[in-house]
């Protein structure tokens with residue numbers, strides 16, 4: 001998987017790329033990460049990448065020429081076998097979900113543009129494929145969103161996690177039909193009077209599967225009824241046996 005990030009804080013993304021799951025995925029060449037510093041694409045002696053808004057108002061706006069130059073440089077440097085999806089990270093974007101992560105994994109290459117200040121010159125939106133938000137809250141910039149997205153997509157790449165089965169039956173996944181995951185238990189069998197459910201100790205595979213399917217549905221009803229109402233998880237859903245998820249169509253191209 002090929003990933004590029006355009007940012008004013010390259011050291012933040014580089015440190016993330018050198019750590020843990022992503023660090024290993026890069027080392028084993030399952031993931032390529034290119035970090036494009038926005039600053040050298042700035043204007044003049046001070047390499048300014050922002051300016052005050054036309055029409056007045058407080059705050060600074062990221063310049064379209066600098067952002068597009070950085071995106072183009074990142075695309076060239078990434079040298080992905082296919083054109084990477086250009087994704088703008090802002091609180092105004094489409095909500096990021098596990099489905100989004102699966103689509104991005106399936107596409108195989110993407111560039112994430114992180115904002116700072118009051119936002120981007122609106123014309124940037126004509127040079128990207130997709131605008132994504134990781135939630136209805138506003139951060140100082142897109143870097144934390146970029147890291148959340150990279151980690152959630154990278155762990156879906158076969159081989160990145162030790163057990164390639166595990167992402168298929170977890171919360172929100174297609175393999176779990178968009179439901180929350182069923183409860184898990186390990187030793188000890190009893191802790192301060194709390195027993196592991198009997199059915200899990202009997203070794204009856206069909207019974208265990210049925211119990212887990214019921215629990216996943218019950219948990220989703222109790223905690224996230226919106227997932228059932230949204231139609232991502234059918235009301236009678238039961239987790240399917242592990243299988244590779246088929247993507248629906250990728251986001252619209254520019």
Ligand code: ADE
Pocket residue numbers: 089090091115132133134135136137138139140141142145
């Ligand atoms: N940048 C600032 N806030 C953001 C959010 N909620 N999602 C994505 N990018 C952001």
